[in-house]
Amino acid sequence: MNALIKNSSGVATNFFAGVGKQTSPWRLLRNRLLTGLCIALSLLTLIPLFSIIILLIEKGLPLLGSSLFTQLPPAPGQDGGGFGNAILGTLVMVGIALIFSIPLGILSAVYINEYSPSSKLAAAVRFVAKLLTGIPSIICGVFAFAAVVMTTHQFSALAGGVALSILVLPTILLTAEQALLGVPYAYREASFGVGATHYQTIWRIVLPEASPAMMTGIMLAVARAAGETAPVLFTALFSYNWIHSLMEPTASLSVLIFNFASLPYAHNISMAWAASLVLVILVTIANISAQVIFRSKHH
Numbered sequence: 001m002n003a004l005i006k007n008s009s010g011v012a013t014n015f016f017a018g019v020g021k022q023t024s025p026w027r028l029l030r031n032r033l034l035t036g037l038c039i040a041l042s043l044l045t046l047i048p049l050f051s052i053i054i055l056l057i058e059k060g061l062p063l064l065g066s067s068l069f070t071q072l073p074p075a076p077g078q079d080g081g082g083f084g085n086a087i088l089g090t091l092v093m094v095g096i097a098l099i100f101s102i103p104l105g106i107l108s109a110v111y112i113n114e115y116s117p118s119s120k121l122a123a124a125v126r127f128v129a130k131l132l133t134g135i136p137s138i139i140c141g142v143f144a145f146a147a148v149v150m151t152t153h154q155f156s157a158l159a160g161g162v163a164l165s166i167l168v169l170p171t172i173l174l175t176a177e178q179a180l181l182g183v184p185y186a187y188r189e190a191s192f193g194v195g196a197t198h199y200q201t202i203w204r205i206v207l208p209e210a211s212p213a214m215m216t217g218i219m220l221a222v223a224r225a226a227g228e229t230a231p232v233l234f235t236a237l238f239s240y241n242w243i244h245s246l247m248e249p250t251a252s253l254s255v256l257i258f259n260f261a262s263l264p265y266a267h268n269i270s271m272a273w274a275a276s277l278v279l280v281i282l283v284t285i286a287n288i289s290a291q292v293i294f295r296s297k298h299h
């Protein structure tokens with residue numbers, strides 16, 4: 001398509017014919033400088049991430065072995081051992097947190113986005129969710145301690161899962177809402193046009209389309225829950241034994257890292273580095289696996 005305009009003499013000329021010919025050297029230089037600045041700042045943000053990864057590999061990889069996943073933590077000052085119980089305890093508590101928070105978060109997001117986006121209740125839910133994202137994690141631990149530990153009169157994996165579910169619920173809710181907002185409204189109109197109900201449209205059209213973005217939010221929640229120490233320390237405490245019940249003190253990687261890193265023994269400190277590396281690997285594997293599975297289903 002030709003963009004024709006008339007000049008002062010009434011002759012039609014192409015508007016884009018002179019594009020690039022009148023660009024000043026100063027504008028080109030400024031464009032290159034800003035582009036280079038953006039690239040440099042983008043690379044700068046990667047420095048902390050790669051620094052952490054390199055440090056974890058350097059400090060934790062030498063101790064990494066099969067015994068770490070199958071044996072129990074050693075006593076302070078002793079060599080050998082592992083943290084298999086802490087890995088299992090972390091998976092159990094994060095799993096409990098997701099069981100509580102995923103249905104509640106996604107269903108709440110569906111309600112405030114699909115059924116009543118402009119109601120006072122929806123506005124209140126959004127406000128409370130945003131408020132909870134800024135609350136320190138230790139407050140969630142204190143609440144779960146008062147609500148679960150004081151009620152059951154014992155530290156437990158269940159109490160740790162409840163504390164972590166409160167912590168990750170606002171993240172899941174808000175990211176799920178943004179995922180639903182990203183689904184074009186034309187999809188809903190097309191579904192209504194062929195006679196689908198509101199429920200069928202949400203279940204068969206909207207949620208499948210928004211699932212990859214929702215999964216990103218869930219993985220962010222998993223990463224945060226797996227690395228939290230204060231809520232778990234208040235609720236699940238720690239244990240040097242394997243978990244046999246949800247109603248008993250349970251080990252976790254985050255608390256093990258905290259405990260061992262504060263000891264004055266080289267082997268325990270090395271185990272803390274190895275546990276940190278394992279925690280990062282587990283979260284990375286879970287993130288990549290979930291993205292691959294949900295994206296393949298989506299396509």
